[in-house]
Amino acid sequence: MARILITSAIPYINGIKHLGNLIGSQLPADLYARYQRGRGNEVLFLCATDEHGTPAELAAAKAGKPVAEYCADMYAIQADIANRFGLSFDHFGRSSSEQNKRLTQHFAGKLDDAGLIREVSEKQVYSNADGRFLPDRYIEGTCPNCGYDRARGDQCENCTKQLDPTDLIEPRSAISGSTDLEVRETKHLYLRQSAMKDKLDAWIDSKTDWPVLTTSIAKKWLHDGDGLQDRGITRDLDWGVPVKKGDQDWPGMEGKVFYVWFDAPIEYIACAKEWADANGRADADWERWWRTDKGADDVRYVQFMGKDNVPFHTLSFPATILGTNTHNEETGSPERWKLVDYIKSFNYLNYDGGQFSTSQGRGVFMDQALDILPADYWRWWLLSHAPESSDSEFTWENFQQSVNKDLADVLGNFVSRITKFCRSKFGEAVPDGGQFGPREQALIEELTKRVRAYEGHMEAMEVRKSAQELRAIWVAGNEYLQAAAPWSTFKEDPEQAAAQVRLGLNLIRLYAVLSAPFIPDTSARMLSAMNTLDTSWPDDVATALNALPSGHDFTVPDVLFAKITDEQREEWQEKFAGTRD
């Protein structure tokens, strides 16, 4: 039994995510986790909300709530939607947890002991009216280049010129609009990523099985221009992990917090401790997933994310881990943390001729999707159109076609026909009599080939290819049923028809097992209709097609998938064109 640690990129707390976010990490991670569990492997699948940083503070202010309360409320909403989408996290944690606070402070202390943190004095804009330092992008003013009057302190959106806040003409706070700003001196901690450059370079070079897309992004950041830069890991904010060196105060850093990019990936680890704590487990139970000195040596760790997150996961987070591990090696401390083994990254999903837009409410958001159709409709479409080798696009026409053909006509129709025919001629039990002939043997051979191919694609995290193979497996059953035509056979040879129906009913169980990673709710309904708890993987297809013996009771399920009508399609197209209420 293999042990597989899976993390999905953690969604930011300020709002409900759209379907493009879902297919960019959480959903394919869930597919992989469900598949690996189905194969009998030991899986720990973790995700969390990313809760720190200025955007959370501003969203809370807009909602008229204290930021901690806002995050708690939004966490509950996101957790509920994830659950309704069937995302099978072993734990859905929070980067604001006590566990993450302590672990973030622990890593910072280790990195400082290793000489990998330096203090930098910098000048930053302070807003007297807001009583706080302002991050660059929360300062607005007139662009010195093009005259656009809402340029931000980091960049002008109109002419794309990179700016410093002090370049802006008539700068003002984007929070309050106040022009009572001054430049103050403040001290921050920087992680010396530049000192880690050669180690990171060698580590990336060792990843010969990674896609070129992933390694080339990392290499670009390592070598372009002046190479990998040191990065600030602290901020002058109230909301965040207080800056401490382990459990000790950090002189000069009072009142500051770690910058969100530093603490967010550490939540992948802290989430495992949250999982252990929430389930009354010992520390050893989560450490055996994350500490290679405590049993995590045989763990394969896979991360899922959108391509924009690749630099963080190939460089910044590994710098935290590698720096800590190197220091521990040098000091003789046994503490060693697990580095990622494989990164699966995705391109973007576009929406109906443009982009999904959270700010403009353009596209379908996760809660809205579930208001109009069950999760499996969305899971199937999104996964079978995952933006793997290039960006992909959601259109309502394509969605309608895919649901109606693949789910209703192919899978749904197969299940409906065979169960109803059996009920009418043999009753609601697997019929006895007859034997499998050449046609059945041919089907078993084809399915064996296809199931092995499906396993290969799933193992390789080739999401689209897996979906295509699964669909071909469904189609093979339909074609068999069409050719065998038990409704005709029954007239001349009821025994032969019984064997054909017995095969068909067993195919429903087989399909439920194979399809569970894609459409878990439907899979559960199929198993329930077949009155079985047997979810064993078809290592041998012939054996699997005898799992339900003659005489085994079943029930005819309700329609598995309703077709999407043209009227529905047009109504939804209109509804999601922009500006959600």
Ligand SMILES: [Zn+2]
């Ligand atoms: Zn400009």
